[in-house]
Amino acid sequence: xxxxxxxxxxxxxxxxxxxxxxxxxxxxxxxxxxxxxxxxxxxxxxxxxxxxxxxxxxxxxxxxxxxxxxxxxxxxxxxxxxxxxxxxxxxxxxxxxxxxxx
Amino acid sequence: xxxxxxxxxxxxxxxxxxxxxxxxxxxxxxxxxxxxxxxxxxxxxxxxxxxxxxxxxxxxxxxxxxxxxxxxxxxxxxxxxxxxxxxxxxxxxxxxxxxxxxxxxxxxxxxxxxxxxxxxxxxxxxxxxxxxxxxxxxxxxxxxxxxxxxxxxxxxxxxxxxxxxxxxxxxxxxxxxxxxxxxxxxxx
Amino acid sequence: xxxxxxxxxxxxxxxxxxxxxxxxxxxxxxxxxxxxxxxxxxxxxxxxxxxxxxxxxxxxxxxxxxxxxxxxxxxxxxxxxxxxxxxxxxxxxxxxxxxxxxxxxxxxxxxxxxxxxxxxxxxxxxxxxxxxxxxxxxxxxxxxxxxxxxxxxxxxxxxxxxxxxxxxxxxxxxxxxxxxxxxxxxxxxxxxxxxxxxxxxxxxxxxxxxxxxxxxxxxxxxxxxxxxxxxxxxxxxxxxxxxxxxxxxxxxxxxxxxxxxxxxxxxxxxxxxxxxxxxxxxxxxxxxxxxxxxxxxxxxxxxxxxxxxxxxxxxxxxxxxxxxxxxxxxxxxxxxxxxxxxxxxxxxxxxxxxxxxxxxxxxxxxxxxxxxxxxxxxxxxxxxxxxxxxxxxxxxxxxxxxxxxxxxxxxxxxxxxxxxxxxxxxxxxxxxxxxxxxxxxxxxxxxxxxxxxxxxxxxxxxxxxxxxxxxxxxxxxxxxxxxxxxxxxxxxxxxxxxxxxxxxxxxxxxxxxxxxxxxxxxxxxxxxxxxxxxxxxxxxxxxxxxxxxxxxxxxxxxxxxxxxxxxxxxxxxxxxxxxxxxxxxxxxxxxxxxxxxxxxxxxxxxxxxxxxxxxxxxxxxxxxxxxxxxxxxxx
Numbered sequence: 001x002x003x004x005x006x007x008x009x010x011x012x013x014x015x016x017x018x019x020x021x022x023x024x025x026x027x028x029x030x031x032x033x034x035x036x037x038x039x040x041x042x043x044x045x046x047x048x049x050x051x052x053x054x055x056x057x058x059x060x061x062x063x064x065x066x067x068x069x070x071x072x073x074x075x076x077x078x079x080x081x082x083x084x085x086x087x088x089x090x091x092x093x094x095x096x097x098x099x100x101x102x
Numbered sequence: 103x104x105x106x107x108x109x110x111x112x113x114x115x116x117x118x119x120x121x122x123x124x125x126x127x128x129x130x131x132x133x134x135x136x137x138x139x140x141x142x143x144x145x146x147x148x149x150x151x152x153x154x155x156x157x158x159x160x161x162x163x164x165x166x167x168x169x170x171x172x173x174x175x176x177x178x179x180x181x182x183x184x185x186x187x188x189x190x191x192x193x194x195x196x197x198x199x200x201x202x203x204x205x206x207x208x209x210x211x212x213x214x215x216x217x218x219x220x221x222x223x224x225x226x227x228x229x230x231x232x233x234x235x236x237x238x239x240x241x242x243x244x245x246x247x248x249x250x251x252x253x254x255x256x257x258x259x260x261x262x263x264x265x266x267x268x269x270x271x272x273x274x275x276x277x278x279x280x281x282x283x284x285x286x287x288x289x290x
Numbered sequence: 291x292x293x294x295x296x297x298x299x300x301x302x303x304x305x306x307x308x309x310x311x312x313x314x315x316x317x318x319x320x321x322x323x324x325x326x327x328x329x330x331x332x333x334x335x336x337x338x339x340x341x342x343x344x345x346x347x348x349x350x351x352x353x354x355x356x357x358x359x360x361x362x363x364x365x366x367x368x369x370x371x372x373x374x375x376x377x378x379x380x381x382x383x384x385x386x387x388x389x390x391x392x393x394x395x396x397x398x399x400x401x402x403x404x405x406x407x408x409x410x411x412x413x414x415x416x417x418x419x420x421x422x423x424x425x426x427x428x429x430x431x432x433x434x435x436x437x438x439x440x441x442x443x444x445x446x447x448x449x450x451x452x453x454x455x456x457x458x459x460x461x462x463x464x465x466x467x468x469x470x471x472x473x474x475x476x477x478x479x480x481x482x483x484x485x486x487x488x489x490x491x492x493x494x495x496x497x498x499x500x501x502x503x504x505x506x507x508x509x510x511x512x513x514x515x516x517x518x519x520x521x522x523x524x525x526x527x528x529x530x531x532x533x534x535x536x537x538x539x540x541x542x543x544x545x546x547x548x549x550x551x552x553x554x555x556x557x558x559x560x561x562x563x564x565x566x567x568x569x570x571x572x573x574x575x576x577x578x579x580x581x582x583x584x585x586x587x588x589x590x591x592x593x594x595x596x597x598x599x600x601x602x603x604x605x606x607x608x609x610x611x612x613x614x615x616x617x618x619x620x621x622x623x624x625x626x627x628x629x630x631x632x633x634x635x636x637x638x639x640x641x642x643x644x645x646x647x648x649x650x651x652x653x654x655x656x657x658x659x660x661x662x663x664x665x666x667x668x669x670x671x672x673x674x675x676x677x678x679x680x681x682x683x684x685x686x687x688x689x690x691x692x693x694x695x696x697x698x699x700x701x702x703x704x705x706x707x708x709x710x711x712x713x714x715x716x717x718x719x720x721x722x723x724x725x726x727x728x729x730x731x732x733x734x735x736x737x738x739x740x741x742x743x744x745x746x747x748x749x750x751x752x753x754x755x756x757x758x759x760x761x762x763x764x765x766x767x768x769x770x771x772x773x774x775x776x777x778x779x780x781x782x783x784x785x786x787x788x789x790x791x792x793x794x795x796x797x798x799x800x801x802x803x804x805x806x807x808x809x810x811x812x813x814x815x816x817x818x819x820x821x822x823x824x825x826x827x828x829x830x831x832x833x834x835x836x837x838x839x840x841x842x843x844x845x846x847x848x849x850x851x852x853x854x855x856x857x858x859x860x861x862x863x864x865x866x867x868x869x870x871x872x873x874x875x876x877x878x879x880x881x882x883x884x885x886x887x888x889x890x891x892x893x894x895x896x897x898x899x900x901x902x903x904x905x906x907x908x909x910x911x912x913x914x915x916x917x918x919x920x921x922x923x924x925x
Contacts, residue, residue, distance in 0.1 A: 004109045009146070012113050014202045016120060021198035023124030025890050031171070031178060032129060035136050038167070039120050042143050045159075047206070053150040058237045061152050065234070068162050069249040073256030075167050079174045080263025086178055098883040197893050204900040208907070 009050030016043030030085075030092040034078055041071045108149055116142045129175060137168045153230040291342055291350045295371055298335035298379060299418050301328040302386070306411035312404040319394070321404035325411040326390040332414070333383035340376050344767055349373070351424060358427075365485055370424035373768045377619055378421035378551055381626045382544050384749065386414045389539040391746035392634055395739060396535055396641065402446060406533065409446070413439035417544050421551060425485040426475045429552070433471065433516065436545045437464045443540060444532040456528035463525040467515015474508030477501070491558035499563060506559055506566040509552060517549030517603045520577050524832050526600055527584075530592040534637030537592060542599045542633050543626035550603065553610040554619050557772060560610070567611045568697075574607030575692075575700040575707075580829070582710040586717075587825045590647045591636050594718050598673065599629055601707060605688050608700060614691040615772045620764060621684035628672035628680055628754035634747050635666035639722055642736035643729060649721035651732060656723040658736050661744045663723045665751050670719050672754045674712035674796050683758030686792060693788065708792060709799040716803035725808055 020043055023036030045064040052060025086092050119139035123132050140163035147156030238246055275283075305325030312321040339350065349372035358365040371379070390410060397403050416439055420432025445457030479485055481501055482493035494502060513519070518526035529541050540546070553560060553570065560567050581600035588594045602625045609618035642659060643652060656663045672679035675686060685708065692701040729736060738744075765774075816822055827833065880891055909916060 004106050008109060008113075009150075010206055012116075012146075014206045015117055017202035017205065018195075018198040019117065019120045019124055021201055021893060022195055023120075025194045025198065025886070025893060026124060028886060029129065031174060032124075032132055034171070035123050035132055038136060038163070039123065039139070042140065042163075045155075046143060046146050049147050049150050049152045049155055053152065058233055061155050061234060062237060062242050064152075064155055065158065065238070066245060066249055068158055069253060072162055072166060073252050075170050076253075076256040076260035077263070079170055080260040082174060083177050083264045092178055094886045095884060097885050194890065197890070197897055201893055201897045201900065204897065204904060208900065208903060 006050055006054040010047060013043045013047035013050070016046065019043075028094045030082055030094055033094065034075070034082075037074070038071060041067055105149060108145070112142050112145045112149075115139075116146075129178075133168065133171055133175065136171075137164055140164050140168070151230060154234045291339065291347070291371075292352050294335040294338045294342075295350050295352060295369060295422070296354075298332045298339065298383070299369065299415070299422060301332040301335070302411045302414035302418060304328055306408050306415060309404055309408035309411060313408055315404065317401065317403040322390070322394040322397075322407050325407045326387065326394065329383065329387045329390050329411065329414060332418070333387045336376065336379040336383045339371050340380055343371070343373055343376050344763070349771075362483065363479075365425060365427045367428065368424040368486070369422040369428070370487075371422060373771045374551075374554060374619065375421050377623060377764070377768065379418065381547075381623050382414065382417050382421065384753070385543040385626055385630045386410070386417075386539055388746050388750055389535045389630065389634070392538075392637070392743050393533075393535040395743040395746075396637055397533065398740075400533075406443075406446060409439055409442045410536070410539070413443065413540060413545070417548075420548055424487055426478060426487070426490070427485050429555075430471065430475060433512070433548065434468070436540070436548065437461065437468070437516075440464075440529070440540050440545055443536040444529045446532055446536065450531065453531040456525070456531040460525040460529050463518075463522050464515045467512050467522055470508045470510075470515070471512020474505055474510075474512060477505045477508060481505070487555065491556075494559055494562060502559060503563045503566055506556070506563045509556060509559070510566070510570060513549030513552045514573075515549075516552075517546050517607070518600055519549070519573060519603065519607065520580060521831070523577065523581070523600055524828070524835065527593050527596045527828070530590070530596050534592065534633060534640060537596070538630045538633030538637070541596065542629040546599060546603060547606070547622045547626065550606040550610055550618055550622050553607070554615045554772070557610075557613075557615045561613060561773065564613070567613060569611070571608045571611030571692075571697065571700060574604040574609075574611055575703045576604070577601070578604030578608070578707045579703050579710070580604075582707045582714065584825055584828050585714040586710060587822055589650060589826075591639065591649050591718065591722070592633075592647060594649075594714060595629070595632055595636055598632075598711065598714065599625075601711060602629065602673075604707075605685060605704065608704065609688045609691055612691050612695050612697065612700075613773065614688070614775060616765060616768045616774070617684070617687045617691055619768060619772070620761065621688060623764075624672075624680035624684040624754075624757045627750050627757055628669045631665055631669040631747060631750040631754055632673065634743075634750070635662050635669060638662040638739040638743070639666075641739055643734055646729075646732070646734065649718055650728070652722045652729055653725040654723070654727035655729075655736055657727075659723075659738045661738060665744075665747055666723070667719055668751060669754055670715040673715050674800060675708060675792070676796060677793060678755075678758060680754050680757035682793075683761050686789060689792065690785075690788070705792060705795070709795050712796040712799035713803045716800045717807050720804050720807040724804070 017040060020036050020039035023039060024033060027033040027036055045067055048060040048064040048067070050060075052058060052064075082092055085097075089096065116139050119135045119142060122135040123139060126132050126135065141160060144156040144159040144164075147153070147159055302325070305328035308324050308328075309321045312318050343349070349370055351370045351372075352368065354367040354369065356364070357367050390407070393406065393410065397406050400406065413436060416432050416435025418432070420429055420436060423429045423432060441457045441461040444460055445454045447453045448457075475485065478490055481497055482490045484490050484493065494505075515522045526541060526546065530537055532541075560570075578601045581597045581604065585594045585597035585601065588597065602621070606618045606621050606625070609615070609621060638659065639652070639655065639662060640647065642655065642662075646652070668679070672681040675681035689701060689704055689708070692698075692704055765776075817826075824830065880887070
């Protein structure tokens, strides 16, 4: 218990990932849904960093680095789209977005 | 000993923060909890000796991303609660946990079972930032540049999307509307 | 000689195809004349072949082409013209040519004129294949071909309910028998490895008697169906629904004798199993008596003749069963002539009487239909077996065979039947041609048939009279391939007593028939008797079949339809459709367009795929262990 190993980090990562997925499925507010996706990305980042550390390999850290870059772009584009949607429809409720309804 | 205490402390804090983020009905609480969670995550990076990544985490997430979200929230009427009635909570929870475990199992099992050798081992005697810089600008130069271009694209698209008159869609408008819009532009 | 063989075989087919060209068009005389001419060509070719065989030539054997060659199975389209088949060819071509010409007149007013000739010629072709084939498979093709044509022709007037019923009855009865025939053929192939007659029969000499007996029995079951032997006899009387020339050609002269031909053809087999032969002979004698008794009281002219045919077929089987194959074939030939003549005469009468079949409504037709009267009387005399007509030579010979073989019961049955034959034949003649003119009550004005029809019939008349004269020539020819057993009564005295006794008995029967039916009156007393009722109802056999075979079968079918087909087969098919439909209905909700729901489904799908990945990953990793485990389980 005292010695923190890779397993601990992986378990933590798993827990965070589960929380993130739970949020993704639960949230109806699009903005809050974005928050949940950030949690997903971060949980993975922890796993990358931990693996990188315990194997003495920098690849994991670099991967996490790129993940952060992607997350940043996703937020930029996603928020832009969200603003457009809000301007047109006056809400950002996921249930109201039913233009794909057959 | 210290490391263990730090790990458990931050693990608890992170989980708590993120839990609040996904469960609270107040958007303001959610964003605050998320920002706190991000910072706590950077603590893991510092513990793991990935100083550079920890710094990036704070700068990008707590600085840029959170600021963006905060600005975004100003556009929306976030004080209004979005009703989130759910069908079956157990299913959602079960699915999330199952998926998370599966993913970790798939990726972690080979690592635990096989002794993989480091592709880009830590360079002895150099700081973390220096190490990352050496690998990033040698082996990962092309992905790095691509990421840079992607960020640029994201920035431009963000500006364009959120910019003025972006609520109008030429493809969704009828000819008359487009005509009227043009005239208005000419007049002004 | 091969040319003549092919000519004899394929001319009828050409005629049939030619007539078929006009199948849908209104009556064209060409459609009748061309097949008749082609049949005459076939007849001439057969005659040339006959002369060739008679002059001591070898049997003509050709192999037209390979039909089946797979593994050890080799079946060619082979044809053989030997002493037996040439006899049958002559019978078939003579009778069919005459019937064709006759039909041009008989079917004159029928709207299916062209179709009729197409079917009739197709029948002749099938019959030729049947008799000329050199193997059992070819025989079976012809066998089925004549069955098909018989079905087409019995049901020729398909708008009549009774005709279609009779056609189906004939067809189904024959199918039952054909199953036996097929099993017999399979047995032959199974045990001898070939279907060629000569090789198969040579092989049979070394086989076990039990196996041979089964072969003989199953082949004979096939023969029973075609030749309408008891208990598959009911179709023949009902088959009289077809046009009369059909009855003359198919149901008197040729097709129904195919069974006899089969037994004659398979004589090496039946020689090895005399006990089966004895059974055949006993059955034949029984049918002879049985059918003749039904003919006694029947009030339908064509049915009387049909029962007579049945009875005569019984005679042939007696001869064949007792090993006197040449006698059977001889009677077959003679019978074909006078029975066809009788049927054609009946056709004339029917025409004259506007399709009236009840002889009690005729009478006195002698005056208006002189030609027909003479022909039918002579044919009846021949049938009754009066010296010196054809029937005497052939039928008395069968009686002698029975006597010499010491089967006295069969002999006495046949003798008694000969009397019955004479009686019902002349009952018919007396009712139709003599006595007062009862038809006037019904306002019918009978007329004689076309002259050319009578001329066409005349060769049959001549043959019916003189066929007996060819007995020795025929004997010498046929016995080159058939067992040559001469049947002579040892003591001349016995012979004369037998012959004269038979003749007297027959003449007495004729006289009694004339006496009883010269003045035809309904006899209510007789009609009330039990035996009359049994006979007029054909021993209640059709009733029995209807009640105890057809009805239970129909009920069984209904049960299968309602329970098995509807509830299992249909339900399965419907169930599949319904399942798919319901799946679609249910899963439609997945496509609600709600993004939140879609997200949930996406996660669910991801979980599913990941689980699969884990399972397969583990399986690939531990494949060796799994193999060991499975082999431990014995898989």
